[in-house]
Amino acid sequence: MAAVDDDERDVSGVRIWATGDVAVLTSSLERKPEDPCWQGFGDISFVKDLGIKDLAASIDEAWLKAAEKSLSENQQSVALLEMSDVLLPSGVLAKLKARGYTVLGPTDPTYAAR
Secondary structure: OOHHHHHHHHHHHHHHHHHHHHHHHHHHHHHHOHHHHHOHHHHHHHHHHOOOHHHHHHHHHHHHHHHHHHHHOOOOOOOOOOOHHHHOOHHHHHHHHOOOOOOOOOOOOOOOOO
16 A cells, blocks of 8 residues: 555656646645655764764755855856755755845746746
8 A cells, every 4th residue: 555655646746846836846845754864874983983963964065065166166057956955945045045145946026037
């Protein structure tokens, strides 16, 4: 039964993506449980040896530094991100916006004018 539920959820996610329903997509991302792959990374010895207390935050910070460097050195930059990093308030695009960058999305009225 779980496989059927997973398949139904996958099809539903594809429909949400295909229709571009940002509100529903964001809502589905907010309800998505944390990826279990991230659990326990803080207990790995080499992670401790590197002094990394929060691996996900360290990855985000490295991405943000690289993005800021690329944005300052190039007229155009391209990045591939998970939708959670694009849409959620905890995502890296929200963090760029908090650092003073202009971030426009499909629901922003000025986005369509560009």
